[in-house]
Amino acid sequence: MTIAMSGVDQETAFPSDAEPDRVRSWEKISYGLGDFACGLGWNVVGAFLLYFYTNVALLPAAAVGTLFLLSRLFDAGVDLGVGLLVDRTRTRWGRTRPYFLFTAVPFSILLVLTFTTIDGSAGAKLAYAYVTFSLLGILYSFLAVPFSALMPMMTKDHGSRMQLGSARAVGTSVSVILATAATIPLVGLLGGGDERLGFALVAGVFAVLTLAALLNLFASCRERHHDEMPKGEAVGPQIGKMLRNRAWFVTFLFCTLNFVRFGCVLSVTAFFAIEVMKAPWMIGILLPAVSGTLLLSAFIAPMIFKRTGIRKGCIVALILAIALHCTLPMIEAQHGLFLAIFLIAAILISLTMTAIFTMAADAVDYHEWIFGIRNEGLLSSGISLSTKIGMAIGTAIIAYVLGMAGYDPTTVSDSARAAIRWSYYGWPIGIMLVQIVVIAFWPMDGQHERIRREIAARTI
Template sequence: MTSVVAGHAMEERPATAAAANDRLKPWEKISYGLGDFACGLSWNAVGAFLLYFYTNVALLPAAAVGTLFLLSRLFDAGVDLGVGLMVDRTRTRWGRTRPYFLFTAIPFSILLVLTFTTIDASTGAKLAYAYVTFSLLGILYSFLAVPFSALMPMMTNDHGSRMQLGSARAIGTSISVILATAATMPLVGLLGGGNERTGFALVAALFAVLTLAALLNLFFSCRERHHDEAPRSEAIGPQLRAMVRNRAWMVTFLFCTLNFLRFGCVISVTAFFAIEVMKAPWMIGILLPAVSGTLLLSAFIAPMIFKRTGIRRGCIAALALAIILHLILPWVEAQHILFLSLFLIAAILVSLTMTAIFTMAADAVDYHEWIFGVRNEGLLSSGISLSTKIGMAIGAAIIAYVLGIAGYDPKAVTNGARAAIRWSYYGWPIAIMTLQVAIIAFWPMDGLHERIRKEIAARAG
């Protein structure tokens, strides 16, 4: 027997059967984590090294690159929302999200290689080529990231299982960060034989193959268990208004945007900081992976911490401690071991909050159904995907503009440029994390999960 309440179709069955249906197989959890690896490997390589590639290999002006990052990602705003609405209306024999992984995997992998390839042409032509390839890559990323985020709340309604999926996703992200940031430059040197132009193209090709394999595995291995059965027919305007009135979603969106704004700033400036300020290029291979590679550790400890503290108190405490450590870092630059030790501790603390975002995004879907009677996984997930791209784009653009204003020239770096790089490495993260503390204080879901699930189930009954 099927009952439809507020447009949400649910099959009536005993709670024990529903719980059994929510059980995730170990390989399913791993495959979901590998899905984030697929998305993260390419995007972390882009975030960490595309600014360097454009300015130092393609020899494009830093300020022009900043504008490229900003305009391309602002264009993605409409794309992400459009993809989210498409997911909510998609009904196929493969499900609602899985077809996007199947049909986007190959073109996305090809665009990744083209983005890290430069052409022999004038500066204007090279800049146009960069606009086209980077913009297309961002559009295809939307067709992966939005369905991928929408998949988690469809896989299980159980909060504990979602925390496990969030941890699996954090592990996938961590591995992608470590590979993309720690291995890229050594592989560029190894595969390129000293030619960075060739090296970047070959590394992008290697990453594209890994991305393709992981995305196809995601398609074949993960199941959708919970979603609306009837296609969406509501007007878009009311759906958007409901989305921004969803307090859990709004907090997640702002918190995630700030997180990736910080992330975009840090990974874009790290290579310049290690080379020009610390005078220790070898630190790139430690600092960059630590930015979010520490998610690998936080993925295991975050569920235990947030189970005791809740997401709101746990994130506030972690960010406050990370801010204190970042204030200490400038005073210990000369002591590399101490500097790295404090930085790693701060990175672990920040990674705890990044792990929380994955669960927050799924919980916001339940909150939406509780308040408005519909789930809208695709639309809500598109907003979260949009926040990651907007945050990283603005972060990278900020660093590019700072370099441009400071007169950065890779062939003759001035003391003024070094000072700008140093300030950017510390100042932006501290300011952004302070704003995150203020935002997460409004998180509404702690302690509400069981009540929400019971009231939704009672409505359906």
């Protein structure tokens, strides 16, 4: 099946350039703003929706855990369908850009509705949460999958991809900083002490920013490389090839683990700062640092990975980050030192997050090298699926831990505080250890030029 829209042709509306792989500066900035748009609302959801549901909407923590797990696993499955649609889409705007145009408005509206709670019974509130959160996740799939598929279509040059990956890391970083550092102060300022009103208004502000950035992404970024029309290959064999793509499979596992860790840390940090550290003000530092340090790593990662390769660079960064995390429980009383160590560890972890963006694009070249077809949409949908699965598992873990510990926002027990403390340290360290094992199997370091030459030779 091919998606076609009125006034379309079989290629993008942009003419070819004399330098087809030249990515202009504004395109790089716009691509980064595209990740800001995709990430802003999703980071607010990851950082504060569990808090909003339990402390504002007053829903049971265990029920919220099931909500996160079921809703996100469902819309993770949607990602594969969206990926297949992207591979079959042909419009005068290209393959990916129409999705930014037509999804921007409904996604922005759903963001506000997700942070709005209704009057009624707990069952009615929970049903409303299921509907709004699930629809938001589905619409996010129609943004995130085409967005990831866009990078390998923009350029085949590895250096340019590293630059685009860095621009994307900057966008992610800014979205995290704004979502995590500004949300609680803005909730208080705009809500005037009413958190229910404050969250709805903050979501409205973020929705406007998201809409503007998505429309700019549609208008500014160009598609230069993609396959011819698919010849009707069945879905099963396409997915089978994807699973046999070692570069893609390593990226998928590494990214999934990263977002399990990310979901755990985002969800538990507010509880940790308030109940364990007894310092609510630390929320505005700890949460932005979780991936806000991507802003710095975006500039240093290309230089580091150029020298070390992705595999060795990620392994060293993760080992150092684990060592630093192990010192944190011993210095909780020294807030300044705690934050300094935490920030250094966050920078190291952010290097590995920056690498994921380039790995995902490189996996497309590896796929073409092995199977003779790029399948950008399907491969990108698999990576988007990994973020959904990871966040679903990570957030659900924290919600279930709170539920099993008997967390009550009105009277927090010592056992609940102990569970929060263990979750803050234990899950991230364990997950990073597994990531080290996974990234050791990355196959692309030092192979880019060889792969590009062999692919080019087939067309001569």
